[in-house]
Amino acid sequence: MATSASAQLSKVVKRQYMELPQGDNVQAMYIWIDGTGEGLRCKTRTLDSEPKSIEDLPEWNFDGSSTYQSEGSNSDMYLIPSAIFRDPFRKDPNKLVLCEVVKYNRKPAETNHRHKCKKIMEMVDHQSPWFGMEQEYTILGTDGHPFGWPSNGFPGPQGPYYCGVGADKAYGRDIVEAHYRACLYAGVMICGTNAEVMPAQWEFQIGPCEGINMGDHLWVARFILHRVCEDFGVVASFDPKPIPGNWNGAGCHTNFSTKEMREDGGLKCIEECIDKLGKRHNYHIRAYDPKGGLDNARRLTGHHETSNIHEFSAGVANRGASIRIPRTVGQEKKGYFEDRRPSANCDPYAVTEALIRTCLLDEEGEEPVDY
Amino acid sequence: MATSTSSKLCKAVKQQYMDLPQGDKVQAMYIWIDGTGEGLRCKTRTLDSEPKTIEDLPEWNFDGSSTYQSEGSNSDMYLIPQAMFRDPFRKDPNKLVLCEVLKYNHKPAETNLRQMCKKIMDMVLNQHPWFGMEQEYTVLGTDGHPFGWPSNGFPGPQGPYYCGVGADKAYGRDVVEAHYRACLYAGVKICGTNAEVMPAQWEFQIGPCEGIEMGDHLWMARFLLHRVCEDFGVVASFDPKPIPGNWNGAGCHTNFSTKEMREDGGLKYIEESIERLAKRHQYHIRAYDPKGGLDNARRLTGHHETSNINEFSAGVANRGASIRIPRSVGQEKKGYFEDRRPSANCDPYAVTEALVRTCLLNEEGEELVKYK
Numbered sequence: 001m002a003t004s005a006s007a008q009l010s011k012v013v014k015r016q017y018m019e020l021p022q023g024d025n026v027q028a029m030y031i032w033i034d035g036t037g038e039g040l041r042c043k044t045r046t047l048d049s050e051p052k053s054i055e056d057l058p059e060w061n062f063d064g065s066s067t068y069q070s071e072g073s074n075s076d077m078y079l080i081p082s083a084i085f086r087d088p089f090r091k092d093p094n095k096l097v098l099c100e101v102v103k104y105n106r107k108p109a110e111t112n113h114r115h116k117c118k119k120i121m122e123m124v125d126h127q128s129p130w131f132g133m134e135q136e137y138t139i140l141g142t143d144g145h146p147f148g149w150p151s152n153g154f155p156g157p158q159g160p161y162y163c164g165v166g167a168d169k170a171y172g173r174d175i176v177e178a179h180y181r182a183c184l185y186a187g188v189m190i191c192g193t194n195a196e197v198m199p200a201q202w203e204f205q206i207g208p209c210e211g212i213n214m215g216d217h218l219w220v221a222r223f224i225l226h227r228v229c230e231d232f233g234v235v236a237s238f239d240p241k242p243i244p245g246n247w248n249g250a251g252c253h254t255n256f257s258t259k260e261m262r263e264d265g266g267l268k269c270i271e272e273c274i275d276k277l278g279k280r281h282n283y284h285i286r287a288y289d290p291k292g293g294l295d296n297a298r299r300l301t302g303h304h305e306t307s308n309i310h311e312f313s314a315g316v317a318n319r320g321a322s323i324r325i326p327r328t329v330g331q332e333k334k335g336y337f338e339d340r341r342p343s344a345n346c347d348p349y350a351v352t353e354a355l356i357r358t359c360l361l362d363e364e365g366e367e368p369v370d371y
Numbered sequence: 372m373a374t375s376t377s378s379k380l381c382k383a384v385k386q387q388y389m390d391l392p393q394g395d396k397v398q399a400m401y402i403w404i405d406g407t408g409e410g411l412r413c414k415t416r417t418l419d420s421e422p423k424t425i426e427d428l429p430e431w432n433f434d435g436s437s438t439y440q441s442e443g444s445n446s447d448m449y450l451i452p453q454a455m456f457r458d459p460f461r462k463d464p465n466k467l468v469l470c471e472v473l474k475y476n477h478k479p480a481e482t483n484l485r486q487m488c489k490k491i492m493d494m495v496l497n498q499h500p501w502f503g504m505e506q507e508y509t510v511l512g513t514d515g516h517p518f519g520w521p522s523n524g525f526p527g528p529q530g531p532y533y534c535g536v537g538a539d540k541a542y543g544r545d546v547v548e549a550h551y552r553a554c555l556y557a558g559v560k561i562c563g564t565n566a567e568v569m570p571a572q573w574e575f576q577i578g579p580c581e582g583i584e585m586g587d588h589l590w591m592a593r594f595l596l597h598r599v600c601e602d603f604g605v606v607a608s609f610d611p612k613p614i615p616g617n618w619n620g621a622g623c624h625t626n627f628s629t630k631e632m633r634e635d636g637g638l639k640y641i642e643e644s645i646e647r648l649a650k651r652h653q654y655h656i657r658a659y660d661p662k663g664g665l666d667n668a669r670r671l672t673g674h675h676e677t678s679n680i681n682e683f684s685a686g687v688a689n690r691g692a693s694i695r696i697p698r699s700v701g702q703e704k705k706g707y708f709e710d711r712r713p714s715a716n717c718d719p720y721a722v723t724e725a726l727v728r729t730c731l732l733n734e735e736g737e738e739l740v741k742y743k
Binding site for chain 2: 002003007011012015088091141147148159160162163164165166167168169170171172173174175177178179180181182184185190191192193194195197228231232233234305317318319326327328
């Protein structure tokens with residue numbers, strides 16, 4: 001059976017309980033990134049009243065030895081609330097709270113890239129850096145096979161599925177629809193969705209977000225996707241190459257602009273950034289997936305609308321390049337550019353930070369600068 | 372299993388999510404015809420407020436190399452909103468937006484037949500050309516076999532199924548019922564439905580639509596059908612001859628009239644149009660399916676209530692003719708006529724344009740006239 005045992009539990013029974021009034025008590029679900037740098041964890045606490053801002057949310061802690069983050073002998077880690085959203089599962093007044101993880105000595109945990117990213121974003125606040133990230137993902141059944149694919153087999157070759165409609169083209173649209181609404185409700189800046197080239201692969205776009213918001217909104221959008229899939233009894237995978245061979249991989253194309261780029265004549269600034277990026281390809285590749293480039297090596301082959309991982313390239317309307325300048329931007333001579341290298345399982349804090357360091361702080365060479 | 376895995380996902384769970392309020396945000400699903408000239412594609416964007424007219428909808432673009440429309444090295448293509456409908460899947464205030472596709476150089480894409488159709492329709496506005504198209508289709512299981520047919524087999528021969536009722540006669544009525552309501556909600560001009568001669572084959576009619584509206588409403592009705600079938604886990608096929616042999620094909624009979632034809636004595640204009648059509652049979656056959664006549668060659672055999680693809684014929688109440696004049700029109704000496712040649716997978720823009728060119732613009736011969 002492709003869907004989980006949990007998904008078979010009676011939703012009518014659940015609804016009866018979820019409709020019970022909760023008085024003044026509010027449930028706040030704290031969410032954080034675990035030691036893998038890809039996985040999300042969550043736990044809930046009751047608050048006596050509805051938190052109106054992040055300052056109303058207390059710090060918390062958890063057992064890091066159970067999340068690949070610390071040793072059992074010294075396992076407490078701290079959760080520092082960073083961003084608050086409405087909860088589309090428990091609904092108002094309950095909240096989802098994205099947190100930073102801090103070690104026992106108050107230093108950021110190894111996979112807490114938000115801390116450094118926020119510092120970098122504050123340095124370039126006046127340039128109004130905007131981001132839009134296109135998150136691709138694959139829906140899997142609980143057997144690990146892509147959802148809707150024949151068991152022990154493959155669907156017809158790619159071609160009809162991208163933006164497709166029909167039971168023979170679109171696999172799992174319910175998940176996409178539910179996720180979209182959940183994000184809108186939660187206050188996540190979801191700006192679009194489409195079916196992708198491989199069947200059971202989909203994409204949603206988050207943005208435009210300024211600075212640190214990009215990472216916050218994308219991580220919460222991912223959390224919501226996992227929860228929605230859990231409710232349906234299927235699994236969302238951000239693996240960059242879930243099926244080897246002649247099947248598309250999954251990326252997280254990142255669109256970027258500054259105030260200068262968006263104004264008249266901004267194309268010059270875009271081209272300057274691309275020059276800088278051209279000189280720092282390996283540094284970015286290391287920042288663009290959680291394994292320093294190893295995950296992306298399976299995806300960035302130069303085929304299936306990717307660039308080759310070893311070469312940097314850029315071009316207008318060119319989907320085989322590392323950086324694509326949209327045609328409209330080439331024509332209007334201002335706008336934004338698209339970095340097509342980040343992997344679907346990238347950390348958006350690491351990606352956005354790398355773009356700022358190279359393009360706006362003019363860093364060069366293999367290592368990030370310590371400010 | 373005849374229905375898809377997706378359709379087995381829990382709809383109660385989905386409903387809970389679809390019930391979530393969305394504030395002021397509006398989802399606009401942009402829809403376009405892909406490089407095959409038959410397939411439809413769609414993607415969605417969030418808008419900050421409800422669009423009231425087509426002018427409120429921004430232009431967009433997409434990756435044409437993934438839809439058989441361009442190369443990867445130069446793949447951006449433009450989506451230009453043309454017709455807006457209410458979204459029966461996501462409901463108000465969300466919208467479905469039918470778009471024209473332009474290439475990178477802003478010329479119409481190869482399968483964007485709407486642009487030329489609109490030009491032609493604009494030339495004959497004062498004649499008020501009305502159309503009604505009868506879209507036939509077959510419901511298939513995900514195994515590609517007609518829905519409800521025994522696997523690896525066939526139902527009893529045709530006869531009891533046309534407009535039939537009963538589980539042994541009507542296969543998949545839920546799809547038809549759902550589609551009808553979805554069209555009505557969306558604002559698509561659906562004027563009727565019936566079960567067809569082959570079991571699992573159905574028909575809906577769109578019209579009367581004036582000018583460019585015919586193509587817009589029929590394409591949107593087709594999109595709604597594909598989405599409804601997807602929800603049920605089955606597939607809608609517009610193949611003109613899905614099962615070879617003694618099983619009906621699927622057409623898109625096109626009814627046509629002008630203000631003159633609808634007024635007293637209009638039969639004269641109907642007969643004149645039919646004479647012009649008779650002289651241009653090949654040109655129309657080429658326009659009436661996406662493969663220049665090759666698809667229709669499997670359907671228009673002269674049997675199963677079709678005319679033979681190589682011959683033009685016309686007659687009152689004659690379903691074996693290329694053109695049928697309904698009996699009531701023959702009696703009242705005014706009304707409309709029915710061109711029975713278009714294939715189920717025809718492009719309605721191409722069909723309606725051809726009828727206007729031949730009947731109202733008096734074109735002759737094999738080639739298209741280029742107007743300014």
